[in-house]
Amino acid sequence: MASRAREAQARLAQADSEAKDLLLRSIADALVEHADEIAAANEMDMQAAFESGMPEGLLDRLHFTVERIAATAEGVRAVAGLADPVGEVVRGHNMPNGLRLAQVRVPLGVVGMIYEARPNVTVDVASLSLKSGNAVLLRGGHAARETNRATLRVISQTLAEHGFSSDLVASVDDFGRAGADALMQARGYIDLLVPRGGAGLIRSVVENSKVPVIETGAGNVHIYVDAAADLHKAIPIIINAKTQRVGVCNAAEKLLVHRSVAKEFLPEIARALSAYQVELRADAVSMDIIQAAHDESAIDGLRLEAAGPEDWGTEYLALKMGIKTVDSIDEAIEHINAFSTGHTEAIVSEDYAAIEEFTKRVDSAVVMVNASTRFTDGGMFGLGAELGISTQKLHARGPMGLQELTTTKWIGYGMGQVRP
Amino acid sequence: MASRAREAQARLAQADSEAKDLLLRSIADALVEHADEIAAANEMDMQAAFESGMPEGLLDRLHFTVERIAATAEGVRAVAGLADPVGEVVRGHNMPNGLRLAQVRVPLGVVGMIYEARPNVTVDVASLSLKSGNAVLLRGGHAARETNRATLRVISQTLAEHGFSSDLVASVDDFGRAGADALMQARGYIDLLVPRGGAGLIRSVVENSKVPVIETGAGNVHIYVDAAADLHKAIPIIINAKTQRVGVCNAAEKLLVHRSVAKEFLPEIARALSAYQVELRADAVSMDIIQAAHDESAIDGLRLEAAGPEDWGTEYLALKMGIKTVDSIDEAIEHINAFSTGHTEAIVSEDYAAIEEFTKRVDSAVVMVNASTRFTDGGMFGLGAELGISTQKLHARGPMGLQELTTTKWIGYGMGQVRP
Numbered sequence: 001m002a003s004r005a006r007e008a009q010a011r012l013a014q015a016d017s018e019a020k021d022l023l024l025r026s027i028a029d030a031l032v033e034h035a036d037e038i039a040a041a042n043e044m045d046m047q048a049a050f051e052s053g054m055p056e057g058l059l060d061r062l063h064f065t066v067e068r069i070a071a072t073a074e075g076v077r078a079v080a081g082l083a084d085p086v087g088e089v090v091r092g093h094n095m096p097n098g099l100r101l102a103q104v105r106v107p108l109g110v111v112g113m114i115y116e117a118r119p120n121v122t123v124d125v126a127s128l129s130l131k132s133g134n135a136v137l138l139r140g141g142h143a144a145r146e147t148n149r150a151t152l153r154v155i156s157q158t159l160a161e162h163g164f165s166s167d168l169v170a171s172v173d174d175f176g177r178a179g180a181d182a183l184m185q186a187r188g189y190i191d192l193l194v195p196r197g198g199a200g201l202i203r204s205v206v207e208n209s210k211v212p213v214i215e216t217g218a219g220n221v222h223i224y225v226d227a228a229a230d231l232h233k234a235i236p237i238i239i240n241a242k243t244q245r246v247g248v249c250n251a252a253e254k255l256l257v258h259r260s261v262a263k264e265f266l267p268e269i270a271r272a273l274s275a276y277q278v279e280l281r282a283d284a285v286s287m288d289i290i291q292a293a294h295d296e297s298a299i300d301g302l303r304l305e306a307a308g309p310e311d312w313g314t315e316y317l318a319l320k321m322g323i324k325t326v327d328s329i330d331e332a333i334e335h336i337n338a339f340s341t342g343h344t345e346a347i348v349s350e351d352y353a354a355i356e357e358f359t360k361r362v363d364s365a366v367v368m369v370n371a372s373t374r375f376t377d378g379g380m381f382g383l384g385a386e387l388g389i390s391t392q393k394l395h396a397r398g399p400m401g402l403q404e405l406t407t408t409k410w411i412g413y414g415m416g417q418v419r420p
Numbered sequence: 421m422a423s424r425a426r427e428a429q430a431r432l433a434q435a436d437s438e439a440k441d442l443l444l445r446s447i448a449d450a451l452v453e454h455a456d457e458i459a460a461a462n463e464m465d466m467q468a469a470f471e472s473g474m475p476e477g478l479l480d481r482l483h484f485t486v487e488r489i490a491a492t493a494e495g496v497r498a499v500a501g502l503a504d505p506v507g508e509v510v511r512g513h514n515m516p517n518g519l520r521l522a523q524v525r526v527p528l529g530v531v532g533m534i535y536e537a538r539p540n541v542t543v544d545v546a547s548l549s550l551k552s553g554n555a556v557l558l559r560g561g562h563a564a565r566e567t568n569r570a571t572l573r574v575i576s577q578t579l580a581e582h583g584f585s586s587d588l589v590a591s592v593d594d595f596g597r598a599g600a601d602a603l604m605q606a607r608g609y610i611d612l613l614v615p616r617g618g619a620g621l622i623r624s625v626v627e628n629s630k631v632p633v634i635e636t637g638a639g640n641v642h643i644y645v646d647a648a649a650d651l652h653k654a655i656p657i658i659i660n661a662k663t664q665r666v667g668v669c670n671a672a673e674k675l676l677v678h679r680s681v682a683k684e685f686l687p688e689i690a691r692a693l694s695a696y697q698v699e700l701r702a703d704a705v706s707m708d709i710i711q712a713a714h715d716e717s718a719i720d721g722l723r724l725e726a727a728g729p730e731d732w733g734t735e736y737l738a739l740k741m742g743i744k745t746v747d748s749i750d751e752a753i754e755h756i757n758a759f760s761t762g763h764t765e766a767i768v769s770e771d772y773a774a775i776e777e778f779t780k781r782v783d784s785a786v787v788m789v790n791a792s793t794r795f796t797d798g799g800m801f802g803l804g805a806e807l808g809i810s811t812q813k814l815h816a817r818g819p820m821g822l823q824e825l826t827t828t829k830w831i832g833y834g835m836g837q838v839r840p
Contacts, residue, residue, distance in 0.1 A: 010781070010783075014781070095795070095800065099791050099795060101801060103818075108814075109783070109813065191813050192813075212632075214814075230836075240838035244838070337430075363526075363529070364829070366830040366831075366832065367829065367830070367832070369831070369833045369834055370834045370835055370836055371832050371837045372834075372837065374839040375515070375832060375837070375839060376830075380515065380839070382521075392632070393529065393612075394814065395814045395815040397827050397829065397830075398829075407814070407817050409785065409817065409818075410787070410796075410817075411779050411786075411787050411788075411789070412786065412787070412788045412789065412795060413789045413791075414789055414791025414792075415790055415791075416650075416656065416657065416790055417792065417795070418657060418661075418792040418794070419794040419800070
């Protein structure tokens with residue numbers, strides 16, 4: 001399959017942007033046209049998942065309604081509207097001997113994707129891959145099998161109608177676990193493998209794959225409230241980052257508060273978070289401050305527990321937040337660089353020097369200043385959609401869009417030059 | 421050691437370009453000043469290598485004379501003169517809600533390098549790493565042990581004189597093979613591992629490393645002489661690419677000739693290559709043409725053998741060249757994409773359409789048009805020096821200079837924005 005995908009990709013790589021964008025818009029139309037069929041297939045998956053006792057949060061992610069299909073199709077149109085990364089000249093100059101050098105973007109080749117039961121990912125990944133001239137082999141979650149099958153049928157038909165090979169977007173789901181294993185073994189056939197899902201899935205792929213992997217998604221996300229923070233900005237940012245959507249990688253998990261504002265700020269934020277049913281796991285200093293305030297005037301719904309050492313490295317993906325009081329911005333940065341997964345961190349501050357220090361020294365893919373960490377997202381960043389959010393440093397870091405699905409090629413145009 | 425390197429790197433990452441360039445120029449001065457000491461240490465390595473029967477080509481690579489030390493120091497000054505990649509804004513825009521996004525270049529962190537007995541690599545890698553804000557852990561070849569020790573002593577002293585930690589450039593050579601193994605296991609401590617040397621070394625690192633690796637150097641390099649080639653350009657390009665330096669990765673190994681010019685061109689190039697003692701391994705068609713010409717008028721020094729199937733995938737690194745006659749540019753491109761290691765390929769042609777076809781469809785790091793493949797080199801490309809030549813597609817492709825030693829970080833500057 002990977003060989004067939006590579007052959008098909010070699011032809012797609014030569015297609016011009018106009019042809020690729022027309023294809024994507026037709027895929028968007030076809031998805032809307034066949035939304036009832038896809039939604040009906042999804043109902044079968046939903047029924048089976050419900051009967052097997054899938055938790056509500058996962059059921060919600062699995063649900064692919066006609067409305068959500070339409071929104072996903074809109075995303076495909078957005079990708080069609082973006083600039084084509086293929087052919088972009090990244091650098092170039094003439095060598096002293098007149099040889100003209102240009103480094104240009106080219107597709108990676110064949111991309112493999114292993115993901116869990118989120119049907120929109122199938123469409124997002126297909127559209128990004130096609131636009132950037134790549135073929136893609138998909139291994140979706142078992143729970144979304146019928147939905148993915150129906151979705152891929154629509155994409156395959158549209159590819160064929162436009163004279164492209166249906167090998168460009170293919171699924172290995174019919175091979176079950178063996179399909180995922182084959183993707184991980186296919187060094188030389190697959191250029192990049194991206195796992196997207198829970199920590200267990202990602203770790204398993206990173207440890208077992210012989211194909212180069214980009215790690216995505218783990219997010220032990222911190223917000224640091226500086227001595228010079230505007231506390232009126234801090235509360236909505238923290239509430240948004242923690243509660244706007246729980247269980248996603250860009251949701252905040254830890255709150256670090258500078259000692260000089262802790263007495264004023266911690267009771268306020270404890271009150272606000274408690275109103276959203278967020279359980280607090282605090283270090284000793286923060287615990288004392290919050291408890292004292294609670295004793296004085298009850299904080300409704302307060303659930304406060306002492307944080308254990310394991311809390312600082314844990315991505316809760318739940319209505320929980322770790323809280324720590326720090327003596328300095330240095331301590332905040334060092335704590336973050338020690339415990340973060342390198343996804344997204346934020347500072348709330350009005351102090352220019354503190355912001356410079358934090359943005360320079362925090363070693364994560366995204367650093368937000370006075371804004372919610374929930375903005376770390378390919379769509380929000382204007383990349384159209386995303387293949388995932390890379391938390392590693394090699395090749396791609398942060399939301400992966402079209403550019404991250406390319407590599408480069410140097411071309412040297414000469415007139416007979418030889419090396420002296 | 422990797423932890424100490426990371427601590428030292430965190431401080432180097434904040435150093436401004438001026439301080440880093442001053443450091444590099446002082447290292448260059450110190451190398452020249454201590455060139456006698458380093459050359460004396462090298463004499464010990466040379467003596468031991470000679471006694472152990474090291475082949476002449478490798479002995480030449482190991483030799484680090486006062487003149488070569490001066491040339492290497494000049495390379496350090498060239499790196500000091502290049503623009504600092506750290507801080508470069510790669511992309512940026514405002515989100516519709518006013519959040520200002522910037523993607524900036526930052527150092528990778530800690531780089532590991534496993535290489536063979538080439539003393540100049542120690543200096544090249546140290547200068548590129550320091551300039552790009554990275555720490556580096558080196559595992560050099562056993563045969564260059566005394567040379568590397570003397571070189572690193574000079575670099576360490578200069579680092580200390582400038583207030584930088586000597587942990588920034590450290591060697592694991594004292595730990596022997598265990599040092600290399602530790603580098604490969606240090607996931608989370610080392611951000612990138614680059615093997616540079618023979619195919620065996622590279623394969624071993626790629627297969628055993630848990631740290632992300634960039635493959636370098638394997639070069640089964642092709643030159644295609646098109647139907648529309650200027651044959652007067654083709655001969656010097658091929659002679660230069662094959663013979664100017666044998667045993668390097670950018671030397672040409674295979675020659676593909678379009679059938680329509682084979683009768684005219686093959687006898688000429690066979691004569692030219694034979695004058696340089698190059699042994700020819702030809703397919704049946706090319707063999708017949710060269711043999712017929714030789715029968716008619718003897719080609720001095722001709723060594724002609726039938727190519728076996730294993731020839732097409734072999735990097736000779738010797739005075740040998742595989743020759744094949746192809747029916748079309750399509751056949752040439754397909755042969756290259758099937759057998760190349762993805763390093764460098766060249767086309768000799770005056771036909772615009774053929775050149776476009778070749779440069780677009782050949783899937784290698786570098787494609788040369790009417791120029792020698794020997795130009796694929798960081799120094800030649802204006803990158804100052806090179807860490808190696810990547811033959812893979814992820815993160816870096818082709819000569820790796822300063823930019824390839826960086827990753828990026830997104831920074832979002834907000835005024836309290838939250839996600840709706």
